[in-house]
Amino acid sequence: MNNVDKNTFLNINLKSISKNYKIIENKVGKNCIVAATVKANAYGLGVKKIVPSLTRIGCKFFFVATTNEAIQLRKINKKIKIFILNGLITKELNLIHKYNLIPVINSLSQLKKIEHYQKQKKITLNISLHFDTGMSRLGFDKNETKELINNKSRLIQKSKILLVMSHLSCADNSNSKLNKIQLNQFNSIRSFFPKSLHSLANSAGILLGKKYHLDMVRPGISLYGGHCQMNEKKIYNDVISLKAKLIQIREIYKGDTIGYGATYKAKKRMKVGTLGFGYADGFNRLFSNNYKILLNKKRIDIIGRVSMDLTTVDLTNLNSKEDLMNKEFEIIGSQFSINYIASLINTVPYEILTNLGKRYQRRYISI
Template structure:
């Protein structure tokens, strides 16, 4: 859908994404950075984001499934693209024909790939404690001892941290010890272990290649600490209506907020269909000219209302209101919604007028 006349705007700073790439590369001691661009580059537009990361020096990109990989192949004809979910029956030829690398997550996927495409590049995911995808370390040893590993063209062994955003969690060290064992069993293979937060756990977690996702897009890889990444996303909305309240009134569905006499409210064209969560009603805020104003009443599908009584400057219909940006931080919205920054970004809808800046 082409969006030309929306009253809400999503601004994406591509230079900030490139800057974040270099911040992470420095933090990883110069290790290779493989960018995770699944879910449409975390909702920000893979067709715009991926070329910027390639220009910054990224050679390897991870996506979730084959559809995402085929889309990305159209954008990046020569880059290495790997599919985290691996390959299932009937898909192998599409991987091979488009030079897409499967991450083999099970004995079944290893056998499937080995039968026909064993000379094509692949990766193997060893589960170090997530218990989601990947083969356990004992099965990995069986793969080695059976000779199956020698028959594959394995480019990378990867594993995934379960609690990297909790630096003191003992699970991190437990997983690290398993990955170290993987490195001992197959010392000639490159290893990728650290995600965004994992990069900040220290050099022991870096190995050969790190795989940041959310941090590239401005998400905080070290929760409850100052965000070291540059802000990438700004959301604004233009005022649709301003109303002066002459007597005590309620606002919005369910009449959940009572407005005092003399209040002034503004209605904005953004709602839960745009990824502005319903939970923000009566608890979040926006900003006008750098000053925060509360969201009052429930969030509707297409609209929210804000109390602008405290703003003494002249405010008019059509004026721009900050929803997310310099004064309303992503971390703050994450805390208010009791969620994670991944969910906030990937929930952004398709109705914004998108502006990409450098």
């Protein structure tokens, strides 16, 4: 990867991803397909490594957001089934045909376009139908759903409906009444498509129980070690750790300030280290004066404001004889997981993971 920093390291444990996949398989049972959601470059961790790792343990179905993402996957593997969640763009029909991709059809207009294309080309394509049961984001709305069900034989003449799906809006809250409402709505809709696969559950939906698993589940964040439900216990293995080496050490004195805004003022003589990552690399400014990193199990305070490319830490209490410049400090890891640090700044692990920048040197662990 171009423009990587030789002093910052994002370790990605492929074995942990495989273990998480197997945990999900055991939860849903042998009659339910586990399809991996690898949109946004596998949540920023790299499809070129992660997709082959998952196919080796039996994953054959993958979900992405866009046609470009789908084509990238097809170039990695010729045999897997690839679904495009964001739907159909007319000018991409030739690419969908060429690369044997499965568009998730989200509206009647999209359905009519792909039907017309197939009639012109005298071909049959696999598609998925997405019905909106409560997200109000993508999928056939209530009126379109009714029209499609009442006119199914006229509207669907060429397409092979491989999958019928919907998406849960509140699965992160297992007590939400909307979960059961959506399940009931989807069960009613899917009864009109008995020959297709049926899917409702994302990562959080998997934890709602067997009724939500149906024929296929679509985990995303759970594969990568992130929590997806409120107050979720540790079920899955951590996948990433983030480490960095110092790029400078300096001494400051009582009254000296650190960083933009002078938000930290030294009360005594101190040793300060500078690390080469910042908010441009996905390390949020909210961690300014509000986070600890690790070295040899010792907790070290971030002091001063996190800037675009740099973060400063207090090294005062570390052994002065250690060669600190060659040590790797742990920013994210087993002590400070993506779930823990997301809670510190009131966000979700999805955001922490997908924001991790391209400048980190990625190291893949497969043993």
